[in-house]
Amino acid sequence: MTPDPTFTTPSAHVRAAREALARLQHHLDLVLDPMTESVLATDLAFAVLGLEDVYPPYPPLAVEPLPSEDPAADFDTAIRALLVASSEATTARETLRYAYVIRDLRAMESDPAFALAVAPGGRGR
Amino acid sequence: MTPWNLAILHTANALTALLSEPPGRVDLDVAVTARAAVLDHVTTVLADLVPRTRTRHSRPIGHAVPVALIEADPLDGLGRVLHGRIRPLLDRAPSELLDARRRVDATTALWVDAGRYALVATRVWSGPAVGSRDGPRAWQVVGEVAALAEAVAVLDRDLVAQAGERQWVQQIVESTAGLRIAAREVLALVGPDCAARPAAPSNEAAAITAALAGRAGRPPTLSKDVGHLTVLLINPRPWLPTRSVPAPVSGGVWPYLQPVTQSRWAAPTCGRNLGCWPAGFTQWPPVTGASSR
Numbered sequence: 541m542t543p544d545p546t547f548t549t550p551s552a553h554v555r556a557a558r559e560a561l562a563r564l565q566h567h568l569d570l571v572l573d574p575m576t577e578s579v580l581a582t583d584l585a586f587a588v589l590g591l592e593d594v595y596p597p598y599p600p601l602a603v604e605p606l607p608s609e610d611p612a613a614d615f616d617t618a619i620r621a622l623l624v625a626s627s628e629a630t631t632a633r634e635t636l637r638y639a640y641v642i643r644d645l646r647a648m649e650s651d652p653a654f655a656l657a658v659a660p661g662g663r664g665r
Numbered sequence: 666m667t668p669w670n671l672a673i674l675h676t677a678n679a680l681t682a683l684l685s686e687p688p689g690r691v692d693l694d695v696a697v698t699a700r701a702a703v704l705d706h707v708t709t710v711l712a713d714l715v716p717r718t719r720t721r722h723s724r725p726i727g728h729a730v731p732v733a734l735i736e737a738d739p740l741d742g743l744g745r746v747l748h749g750r751i752r753p754l755l756d757r758a759p760s761e762l763l764d765a766r767r768r769v770d771a772t773t774a775l776w777v778d779a780g781r782y783a784l785v786a787t788r789v790w791s792g793p794a795v796g797s798r799d800g801p802r803a804w805q806v807v808g809e810v811a812a813l814a815e816a817v818a819v820l821d822r823d824l825v826a827q828a829g830e831r832q833w834v835q836q837i838v839e840s841t842a843g844l845r846i847a848a849r850e851v852l853a854l855v856g857p858d859c860a861a862r863p864a865a866p867s868n869e870a871a872a873i874t875a876a877l878a879g880r881a882g883r884p885p886t887l888s889k890d891v892g893h894l895t896v897l898l899i900n901p902r903p904w905l906p907t908r909s910v911p912a913p914v915s916g917g918v919w920p921y922l923q924p925v926t927q928s929r930w931a932a933p934t935c936g937r938n939l940g941c942w943p944a945g946f947t948q949w950p951p952v953t954g955a956s957s958r
Contacts (some may be wrong), residue, residue: 554883589755595857623685631805632677633812633852646687651910 547599551628554591557621557641558598560614562605563590564658567614570607571657580654587644591622593637611658619645676703678815679779681945688823689772694836695754696773696824698762698779703817703839706787707810708747711740713790715805718744729842739850743811746847751840759784783813804855811851818845820845838922 550558565588568581590597608614619642626638648654666674670820680703683894712719722745729841730749735742755762763780821838 593857626685627678630674631670632673632809634815635674635677635681636684636812639684639816641667641818642681642685646685650687 548594548596550598553621553626553628554598555624557591557618558588558601559605560608560621561591563608564602564611564614564618566605567608567611568657578623580648580651581624583644583648583651585646587641590637590641590644603609615645615649615658630641667789669786670809672789674780675782676706676779676786676813679775679782679814680813680820682873683772683779683820683823684816685777686772688827690774691772691824691827691830692762692769693824693828694753694755694757695769695780696776696786697782697837698755699776699833700757700817700820700824701750701753701913702759702763702780702783702787703813704747706746706751706783706790707814709808710786710790710806711744711747714798714807715744716741720744721748723746724749730847732843732846735810735843735847735850739847739854740807741849742843743814744849746841746843747814749840751837753837755921766928808852808855811848811855815845815848815852818848 561584565581568584572578572581573654622638622642622645626635626642629635629638718741724745730742730745734745759780761767763777763778763784765781767777769777818841821844825835825838857893
């Protein structure tokens with residue numbers, strides 16, 4: 541008999557960050573050339589994995605994310621939400637977990653290809 | 666939340682701000698002093714909770730703690746890495762460098778916060794206000810300080826990038842080579858749910874030691890991966906062409922692989938007794954599998 545799954549309930553800010561990053565991932569999947577630029581999607585996936593590294597895991601997202609309408613805004617939303625979540629964390633370990641996600645996202649931000657991919661009216665849109 | 670937890674959280678918040686923002690101009694004396702304060706605290710806590718990490722192991726300068734050793738016993742490995750650290754010898758005293766009233770730039774101020782709260786945490790740790798140190802609580806504390814050590818290791822790259830010609834910064838950072846791996850291994854050992862660790866009723870060190878014995882089910886970690894790659898290089902049997910590999914692929918790989926395997930298997934120390942020679946093959950290169958296709 542399979543036991544019922546147990547989940548960690550994410551805070552509102554973590555939920556906002558997860559949804560924003562999911563939309564961003566969907567957008568990048570559509571606009572990036574998988575042969576040459578997939579490293580960006582991989583970097584984002586690593587950042588998301590860092591955010592999801594909790595036990596018990598976060599529940600699946602409630603709705604299927606749609607491609608981002610404004611990727612740059614979603615990116616900023618995710619970082620802001622993670623900063624708030626980091627400030628609300630009660631352990632050093634949790635605080636620093638959010639910090640690594642933010643650091644990974646900031647590293648992506650400095651990539652010119654990423655700036656091009658999330659620009660308003662950018663490629664594929 | 667105990668005062669110790671609060672001090673650690675403040676330290677982590679300062680490190681989080683450092684990790685989250687692009688590295689700015691920093692007073693390296695302050696940063697290195699704060700770094701030393703954080704690592705001193707990690708060492709103190711680890712030594713109290715896991716007494717065997719107090720043992721000092723001599724290590725030649727510039728030699729890192731082997732990854733295999735860290736993987737075999739992460740707590741001891743982290744202790745060894747920390748014991749090898751070089752303390753900064755500066756003209757100014759730590760109390761002056763970590764003075765909150767000094768006017769410094771933003772990044773330096775964050776380092777000041779991190780170092781000062783680490784000193785506070787060390788002070789609180791030696792008093793009665795720490796709270797329980799039993800079982801799961803000990804694991805939680807170990808996880809907290811390991812997370813701090815990892816954050817310091819991540820920030821080391823920024824320090825070295827700013828050091829420029831100042832070689833002493835690089836030497837200080839290099840003296841703790843392997844810090845991030847050791848901290849990650851400790852965090853993996855602690856697990857995401859500290860309460861799930863086995864605990865002895867009164868002796869948390871015994872609880873940690875007992876937990877080490879139950880690590881067989883842990884997922885493969887870095888040194889195991891390295892070990893696996895080494896085995897593949899020494900013994901390329903898994904690379905040999907098999908029936909499942911399409912002919913063009915095996916034909917393309919084989920000419921490059923052959924000299925390596927021949928020279929390796931011709932070595933006097935490596936023969937059939939070590940299992941390198943594929944069973945049933947009497948000549949080289951083996952014809953079964955590759956040519957029967």
